[in-house]
Amino acid sequence: MTVEVISVGTELLLGNIVNTNARFLAEKCALLGLTMYNQVVVGDNEERLKDAVYTAVGRSDIVILTGGLGPTEDDLTKETCAKVMETALVEDPHTKERIQEYFKNSTFKKITDNNWKQAMVPQGAMVLDNDNGTAPGLIIEKYGKHLILLPGPPGEMIPLFNGQVEPYLAKMRPELIVSKMVKICGIGESQVEDRLLDLIDSQTNPTIATYAKTGEVHVRVTASAPDRETADKLIRPVVKEIKKRLGICVYSTKDEETLEMAVVRLLKKYELTVATAESCTGGLVAGRIVNVPGASDVFREGFVTYSNKAKRKHLDVSKNTLKKYGAVSKETAKEMAIGGAFATDSDLCVAITGLAGPDGGTEEKPVGLVYMACCLGGKVTVEKYQFKGNRQKIREQSVVRALDLVRRTILENYS
Amino acid sequence: MTVEVISVGTELLLGNIVNTNARFLAEKCALLGLTMYNQVVVGDNEERLKDAVYTAVGRSDIVILTGGLGPTEDDLTKETCAKVMETALVEDPHTKERIQEYFKNSTFKKITDNNWKQAMVPQGAMVLDNDNGTAPGLIIEKYGKHLILLPGPPGEMIPLFNGQVEPYLAKMRPELIVSKMVKICGIGESQVEDRLLDLIDSQTNPTIATYAKTGEVHVRVTASAPDRETADKLIRPVVKEIKKRLGICVYSTKDEETLEMAVVRLLKKYELTVATAESCTGGLVAGRIVNVPGASDVFREGFVTYSNKAKRKHLDVSKNTLKKYGAVSKETAKEMAIGGAFATDSDLCVAITGLAGPDGGTEEKPVGLVYMACCLGGKVTVEKYQFKGNRQKIREQSVVRALDLVRRTILENYS
Numbered sequence: 001m002t003v004e005v006i007s008v009g010t011e012l013l014l015g016n017i018v019n020t021n022a023r024f025l026a027e028k029c030a031l032l033g034l035t036m037y038n039q040v041v042v043g044d045n046e047e048r049l050k051d052a053v054y055t056a057v058g059r060s061d062i063v064i065l066t067g068g069l070g071p072t073e074d075d076l077t078k079e080t081c082a083k084v085m086e087t088a089l090v091e092d093p094h095t096k097e098r099i100q101e102y103f104k105n106s107t108f109k110k111i112t113d114n115n116w117k118q119a120m121v122p123q124g125a126m127v128l129d130n131d132n133g134t135a136p137g138l139i140i141e142k143y144g145k146h147l148i149l150l151p152g153p154p155g156e157m158i159p160l161f162n163g164q165v166e167p168y169l170a171k172m173r174p175e176l177i178v179s180k181m182v183k184i185c186g187i188g189e190s191q192v193e194d195r196l197l198d199l200i201d202s203q204t205n206p207t208i209a210t211y212a213k214t215g216e217v218h219v220r221v222t223a224s225a226p227d228r229e230t231a232d233k234l235i236r237p238v239v240k241e242i243k244k245r246l247g248i249c250v251y252s253t254k255d256e257e258t259l260e261m262a263v264v265r266l267l268k269k270y271e272l273t274v275a276t277a278e279s280c281t282g283g284l285v286a287g288r289i290v291n292v293p294g295a296s297d298v299f300r301e302g303f304v305t306y307s308n309k310a311k312r313k314h315l316d317v318s319k320n321t322l323k324k325y326g327a328v329s330k331e332t333a334k335e336m337a338i339g340g341a342f343a344t345d346s347d348l349c350v351a352i353t354g355l356a357g358p359d360g361g362t363e364e365k366p367v368g369l370v371y372m373a374c375c376l377g378g379k380v381t382v383e384k385y386q387f388k389g390n391r392q393k394i395r396e397q398s399v400v401r402a403l404d405l406v407r408r409t410i411l412e413n414y415s
Numbered sequence: 416m417t418v419e420v421i422s423v424g425t426e427l428l429l430g431n432i433v434n435t436n437a438r439f440l441a442e443k444c445a446l447l448g449l450t451m452y453n454q455v456v457v458g459d460n461e462e463r464l465k466d467a468v469y470t471a472v473g474r475s476d477i478v479i480l481t482g483g484l485g486p487t488e489d490d491l492t493k494e495t496c497a498k499v500m501e502t503a504l505v506e507d508p509h510t511k512e513r514i515q516e517y518f519k520n521s522t523f524k525k526i527t528d529n530n531w532k533q534a535m536v537p538q539g540a541m542v543l544d545n546d547n548g549t550a551p552g553l554i555i556e557k558y559g560k561h562l563i564l565l566p567g568p569p570g571e572m573i574p575l576f577n578g579q580v581e582p583y584l585a586k587m588r589p590e591l592i593v594s595k596m597v598k599i600c601g602i603g604e605s606q607v608e609d610r611l612l613d614l615i616d617s618q619t620n621p622t623i624a625t626y627a628k629t630g631e632v633h634v635r636v637t638a639s640a641p642d643r644e645t646a647d648k649l650i651r652p653v654v655k656e657i658k659k660r661l662g663i664c665v666y667s668t669k670d671e672e673t674l675e676m677a678v679v680r681l682l683k684k685y686e687l688t689v690a691t692a693e694s695c696t697g698g699l700v701a702g703r704i705v706n707v708p709g710a711s712d713v714f715r716e717g718f719v720t721y722s723n724k725a726k727r728k729h730l731d732v733s734k735n736t737l738k739k740y741g742a743v744s745k746e747t748a749k750e751m752a753i754g755g756a757f758a759t760d761s762d763l764c765v766a767i768t769g770l771a772g773p774d775g776g777t778e779e780k781p782v783g784l785v786y787m788a789c790c791l792g793g794k795v796t797v798e799k800y801q802f803k804g805n806r807q808k809i810r811e812q813s814v815v816r817a818l819d820l821v822r823r824t825i826l827e828n829y830s
Contacts, residue, residue: 290697
């Protein structure tokens, strides 16, 4: 079955916002085994919107529209779709009640008249309750086509899709699509592809696709099967083989687990604590660790030691080392990690010092040179990197590598 | 004149990537005074691409296509556009030479045959040299229409657009479009609109538009005029009036200046240093300050004190305060700021302590409660916030408010 996405909103045509809804829906539809050939963006204009809906209904089985369901006169999606599908708008008592309820719990005590417009729905349409706003989602089935209308704000659209549209679409397919993500760090996309090439080329069910992220590579294994159990059976040996080939580089096989979550999981598992000592990353490694709810069990403190003086004072880096080797050196990184572990009484400490630029680079120490060290039980691993890109890119890559260094250090010593 | 964007690429239809090119081009075209009614995404498929180009040429004066200009057989944009516009492909000796040159400086010494395909251009087309890849940009002018073909990778597309397409499009308009951004922090979008409503409604040239960002509001003032000087003359009084009405909330009127850049600029201006003492933001405030090249002049060190013990050890927060008022309290925030300024010998110190959730909230201290304090010369300002949203949102908003607190503290004491 084919599916098309129409994003309605002048703010997209003016470039005020990025169309993340289209990406979300495209990925979801691909995972549901639906084929998408077209995506369209139109403004809040009846004539052009009508054109887009006519064209979409003509060439696709399912049309998903986002945006233009609000209470104002600009919002025309529902009215236009009803016209194209030749259905009347009727009041839905259930939605009317929900709107009253919504405003009762809101700071706006008075319901302006235009809000009642939201209770009008195309005759015979399925109404999808929206827990995060007043505009319900709608599904119109007619002439063998499926029009799915969703509100534009991602905070309303995504829960509606996940909770009500995904099960609806999944039922339309005889086959179930199941996928598993293998998340990889510390190796480039081309190397991953190289090691998996024969698998990628020979596999048709499940299929294998690689995605490059900042400092990471994600490999999605997707199977199509009549039921969950069969799909899992197809996926399992392929994931096992990928893990075997990539070894320690695989940090997770859970869709929702980020690198920092994997790091915190390992720290908790082995009852370890970690500290951070950051120069060029300026607190971002600590910031990533604190992203994880419950990070306080494993992380208590970190230092941002941007100046040499701060490195000496808090991390006990020796004056001599800074003078002889410089702040960006493997010797300084090593002393930062040792000093940070000691000062915080943590089991591990990861230290980062580098040249993020744009100024300060020399021939011997060019911009992008970053040293990082991880101290565990007095033993220190030091790594040297030469990153490419601007200041931000260098720092982002450093953060990922530093988190991964902690992960590898734990695994190499404890598993 | 109307313009339409066609993004070519199966990876967009599969949801592998977000269409940031469309947003970039939409914003640029709006600033050039061009009207965009449609954006379209199609895959690397000749028939559907041809349909999209025919439709676009039929309804728009200018069509910008991105993607599908690579050397492989999948790449069809140039061939398809040439067919629709009824022009032959001919070899461009200049481009051929550039490709040879490109590979001479590359690690790939051998030029595979398919690369020569890149030297073929539609007869009579303008060739736009691409300094970041082998596919040149192309402009086809025929039948009163303008087809602009650009490579898909943003690192190639954006420089080509800025350097060669923007001047080309600007020349097609008799009027020049000039805009100025007023960047605002510490006040919500609806309040900004409220204070500017009469200006927004009455102004036609320049126009005023507001954009909500995380913790910030940006107001764009856009004028259309025959020359730069006239445009500036139209913009100046409006920007002045906006600044007057929003006062200290305006942190910048430079497009490229971020909040952290404004903070570092002020610190440098008054020769001040700043330190950070972070709990729930976990190093992200320091990380934002270090974003700014040359931040080392004003920022030397920061603490991430996630545990109570760390708050006591590094920031000298008293045991009694933590026991009596708790870690998330105005008293603790205050002592963190004072202690941080003292420990680092900095002029200012900003401290943040809060409940980012999802757990740990109580009726008295719900998730989203954040205290921040800024100490300057022994004087401390403490602010209390109740943020909404998930852990990440709460932390993002806290970071913006903390940076803004530093900015306001400096301005209130020095200007």
